[in-house]
Amino acid sequence: MMSTTRIGAVAAAAGVVLALASCGGGGITNSGSGGGGDTKGDIILGMATPLSGSSAAIGPYMKNGAQLAVNEINDKGGVLGRKLKLVVEDEACDPKTAAAAAAKLVTEGTMVSVGGYCSSATLPTLSIFGKANIPMIIPAANSNDLLKGNNKNVFLLNGTGAQQAQAAVDFMKKSGAKAVALVDDNTSYSKDITTRTAEDAKGDASLKIATQQSVTAGESDYSAAVTAIMRANSDFVYWTGYYQEGGLIIKQLKAAGYKGKIMVADGSVDKQLITIAGQDNAQGVYATMTQTPQTIPGGDGWIAKYKAAFNADPGPYSTQSYDAVRVAAEAIKNAGSTDGTKVIKALEDINGFKIFSGNLKFTPEHTLTEGGFDILVVKGDQFVLNK
């Protein structure tokens, strides 16, 4: 797996080099007419998001959210007198597919990337966009692994794994958990949260991590993990993977007679989790989640606009994708150019720009200063804000 991923990344990188070579050729004619980079035509925003595969449900939410912002900005005359254009490619929540999608977005002339959902799939795209000097405003992917390379072009618009873990630990303490079981699916995003949750919990004597389990995604039988959780006498289970396995684990925990609390991380916040677990089993399951339009005060008007445009309900990461486009437009406007280096500088300088999660200002690591994680709870067939 490791080696094929690497081959994929190398192939994609090679593709980028070729693409850059051909772009360079085109650039000369461009500068001849335009003078100093491209200053004409549409401003192209690229988005890699899952449209197939295990997380395919998320893609349309992100795509529509971004498109809504593009439409609104274009209706007001665009940016620097130019129209925005959104180009979407499928990343399938798979590193190889994502690398190919990123390479394609680069060849299609992406100036700012506003995509990225699965962290493990977003990781290989960092260097592909980085080599082309394209700023990335990542709306959803939030593993701290994304920050390890210190890539100057990478900005995270979602709370990070560290912030999510902190929110989780705070809630565990508040709800009086004694023995916590942490379960992840061994992917970058999921493992990041469990590791950090375990570290954060160390500081508190009343909160004990009773067991830590890693399961393999894509299987059906999680009885091994469930039995280990039951044996550790856990009264609080925190699942940090995605909704398919999450649903199965909740169902199997309940079948095994588990009576304690269950919480899931943002990758599992999807109605499918409730369907797979069974509505009865899912009642009262908590979730750590970044703000969704349904949970944001005053989000109703935005939901109505979204519905009018796409005849569908917004979902997880619709607002973040909407904000990613707005932040990109703001940075390009402030930079007065689509030049990668200038836009990155403008993004670092943004201070107090209003987005859904509050006033935007990036930390030196290019993450949000305010994390903005909410605790949701399952009521009926959906997640609602826990009060």
Next chain:
Amino acid sequence: MDVHYLLQLVLNGLFVGAFYGLVALGYSMVYGIIKLLNFAHGDIYMLGAFAGYTMLTIGAGALGGGSIVALVVILVIAMVLTGTVGLVLERVAYRPLRSAPRLSVLITAVGASFALEYGVAVGYGPNPRVYPVGFGNGAVDIFGARLTYAQLFMMLVALGLMIGLDMFIRRTRSGRAMRAISQDPKACLLMGINVDNVISRTFFIGSALAGAAGVMAGAYYGKVDFLMGFIIGLKAFTAAVIGGIGNLRGAVLGAIVLGLLESFGTALLGSEWRDVFAFGFLILFLTVRPTGLLGERVTERV
């Protein structure tokens, strides 16, 4: 370690082993008779799960919702359907290649596997589907270990199917013909046995069992997707090798052993080691005892 914990691990192992067993039987039957590793077999399991899903979604009202009787009826229909698919698969993909080198058939089997997987992906879409039935969480307490009624029911059905197959193979003329062909197909032909018919029948029965396992997995776990047959196909193959491929009682024994190995292995090492453990044993058996636990005949292998 306390008794109820050990017992719980045993029950977990037996339950998973029951599914492996139903799929491993088909693997082993086909290998025993035409020496083919039918890599599409796991996908027949997936087809069974989708057949059950389709019938439950369309006919849920007519069949009276998720009652046990409705589920058994659907199980039988799905078995006939997947059995037929197995039959067609053999006729279309394997029979024309019967005298071809063994590698060609093996490659065809891998191709057939992809064709089934992505055929379903095109038909049903790549997103997982959820069975519209659910079992309650009611359970029996066995010395402190817990087994839900649904699990108990599934294991009884699996046991019934296995015993039925064993009787069929050992007591009937058809069964005798199958055993004869597995020993010497040419001699059988000379003795007037319709070899093609028996091979078709073998595929039908093996695929029907996998289809039954698919419906049961769909009903119990709830979630089905087009790649669900891949891992269980490999696990069933492992079970068949552990038991001695070609030997039917061996396949069931191998499946139970594999289920228990996984259950105890993960309890000792952690759940992320489950597949490492299972396939590590496959390698161990292939190198140390390639004939498996119950395999005696030393035949040449692929």
